Amino acid sequence: MAKLTFVGGIHPYDGKELSKDMPIMDILPKGELVYPLSQHIGAPAKAIVQKGDRVLAGQKIAESGAFVSAPVYASVSGVVKSIEPRRVVTGDMVMSIVVENDGLYEDVGFFPAAPLDKLSREEIIEIIREAGIVGMGGAGFPTHVKLSPKEPEEIDYVIANCAECEPYLTSDYRRMLEEPEKLIGGLKILLSLFENAQGILAVEDNKPDCIALLRKLTKDETNISVKALKTKYPQGGERHLIYATTGRKINSTMLPADVGCIVNNVDTIVAVYRALTEGRPLMERIVTVTGDAIENPRNFRVKIGMSYQEILEEAGGFRTKPEKIICGGPMMGFAMFDLNVPTTKTSTALLAFTKDEVSALEPGPCINCGRCVEVCPGRVIPSRLADYAERFDEDPFLANHGMECCECGCCSYVCPARRHLTQEIKSMRKMQLAKRKK
Amino acid sequence: MNEQYKVSSNPHIRSRVTTNGIMLAVIIALMPATGFGIYNFGPRVISVLLVTIASTVLTEYLYGLYRKKTTVTDLSAVVTGLLLALNLPVTIPLWMAALGGVFAILVVKMLFGGLGQNFMNPALAARCFLLISFPKAMSGFECDAYTGATPLTALKEGGTVNVMDMVIGRTAGTIGETSVIALVIGACLLILFGVIDLRIPGSYIVTFILFVGIFGKRGFDPAYLSAQLAGGGLMLGAFFMATDYVTRPITVKGQYIYGIFLGLMTGIFRMYGPGAEGVSYAIILGNLLVPLIEKVTKPTAFGYERGGKHHEK
Secondary structure (H helix, E strand, O other): OOOOOOOOOOOOOHHHOOOOOOOOOEEOOOOOEEEOOOOOOOOEEEEEOOOOOOEOOEEEEEEEEOOOOOEEOOOEEEEEEEEEEOOOOOOOOOEEEEEEEOOOOOOOOOOOOOHHHHEEEEEEHHHHHOOOOEEEOOOOOEEEOOOOOHHHHOOOOOEEEOOOOOOOOOHHHHHHHHHHHHHHHHHHHOOOOOOOOOOEEEOOOOOOOHHHHHHOOOOOOEEEEEEEOOEEOOOOOHHHHHHHHHHHOOOOOOOOHHHOOEEHEEEEEEEHHHHHHHOOOOOOOEEEOOOOEEOEEEEEEEEEOOEEEHHHHOOOOOOOOEEEEEEEEOOOEEEEOOOOOOOOOOEEEEEEEEEOOOOOOOOOOOOOOOHHHOOOOOOOOOOHHHHHHHHHOOOHHHHHHHHHOOOOHHHHHHHOOOOOOHHHHHHHHHHHHHHHOO | OOOOOOOOOOOOOOOOOHHHHHHHHHHHHHHHHHHHHHHHOHHHHHHHHHHHHHHHHHHHHHHHHHHHHOOOOHHHHHHHHHHHHHHHOOOOOOOHHHHHHHHHEEEEEEEEHHOOOOOHHHHHHHHHHHHHOOHHOOOOOOOOOOOOOHHHHHHHHHOOOOOOHHHHHOOOOOOOOOOOHHHHHHHHHHOOOOOOOHHHHHHHHHHHHHHHHHHOOOOOOOOHHHHHHHOOOHHHHHHHHOHHHHHHOOHHHHHHHHHHHHHHHHHHHHHOOEEEOHHHHHHHHHHHHHHHHHHHOOOOOOOOOOOOOOOOO
């Protein structure tokens, strides 16, 4: 059988051996915790505490601002120090609630709302919304919105995105090995929302241990299958994952639900499981700390809001002086200029590299080699789109499907002329998206 | 604020393939043919090589000084010089070879914007320029080693040829075109290095065989077909010049169409043209059609295919 995959993509050095055998370690924050009110796609949350209030772990401190939005919870007990703009990983200043940790870790007490079989579809979605769950793979799209398609009976597949195709990241891998029952339990909850749906656990075949374990645990489940995907970046990109597992295709103007699919990442599904079976809102996540400049690469369970600086110290600090620090994976993550920023619901990893491969590169002229065309999973011509973007030539950019770029970075990765193709296309897309909003 | 780190847009890692690396791979892949050329035609080949490479590199260097932009280090001028030499007869007067190098770099490449902007393959354009300007010097293949005509000319005039000699390369012709074995070794290297694939050479050669088989008046006679394939610049052209990144279509479908077009044109030139050769003009003509081919083979973005497996509602 041909391997499940898509056309295009790349095979970069995956660096996963640095941290893949490190079990998930719980770590506790020491100093202040910062909760940006906008950690998700959609309207920012609204603060419902004031300076000086004492809050407990698991207490809601900001209320969802709209349908496409998500509440925010305190992850420690302490006193609200201030509500002020703070810098986040992207470099922007975002209004945030700052809590001084009192080190007591008192929580509000967590109780499941009701046994699962007593809950209606609407009630389950409401619990997920109330728990502040968003897509934790990086995009941060509120999960309850994803779970509310117009025609739930038209959903054929609920896909658990266990690909973890970004190099260096191992948090989903550890989660699958250590808490597979939570992942499968979460998937079952999601399946209960869609009467006609089959569950798919989609795992890249560089994780044979996860595939074997998940297959063993789901062998009696008639509506859940484990699918091994060819290891290739960006196999975990939503559109390409749907295509690889179901053969269905969506473009940038469509939602997965348009072809009967719902896709959620491992950590998100586990968060759903915990919200429903334990009554715990989203206040923790797994973060991989790795890279050749890190003393002890690790996978940590962190309290959301903890600063990257503290997480780094838990990993033994730097082995060598890093040139570049990245939040997220090396293909799609953000380069950070400062470590004193908080982790959020979408923080997958902290990478530190001794050498920055990129800033020293001098882009040369395009030699039309076509490598970007070969690897582009969006099947467009990145080199030409970047030309249009460089000279702000909107019409040909749009006519040549510039908006179909998923910003995966494959084109820049392979470009022998070292052009910043992804960057050019990305900026143009941002301008066009901003224009549409007007 | 604490210490600051370097920032840039994603992705933060890059592959090891560079423009220089690709140029170097092409130079290495041309070495078997170059070496055989020296062996076959004698030491004068070395002077021709040195003159063309010196003239292409020097032209690019001087142009760079004039435009205050160093581009000569990308090795592309060396590739052009080398390819040009392989496309010249060993007897070419050295000043003509130098003129070809200057024409290739200055007129065909730099005046159109330098690397990546030229719409014709510089080495081939220079060869055609020399062919038109100095037809006699360019098609005089009489040298110390060979006194007869090239195998293709002999074939065209109804003579017979030794196919084995043609495959090994012990025939008259331009410096680098005679040895099929040396060229195929080089082509394998290029494929191994990941520089080229078989789309263009494959569709080019298959189309050419079909055309010659059908319109060649000799049917699918294996000896005749092998001689046509091994003769002239077909192998050199198909693997090293039709695959030139800058002057071939970037779309996958377009590359097949381009290859088929080259096969047809080479066949037409060889069967119906006045000369025995046709590869250079076929490729140059193909180069001119590239924008058109790219326009009609614009790829369909992911998720926009017609008749794809969409969800049926």
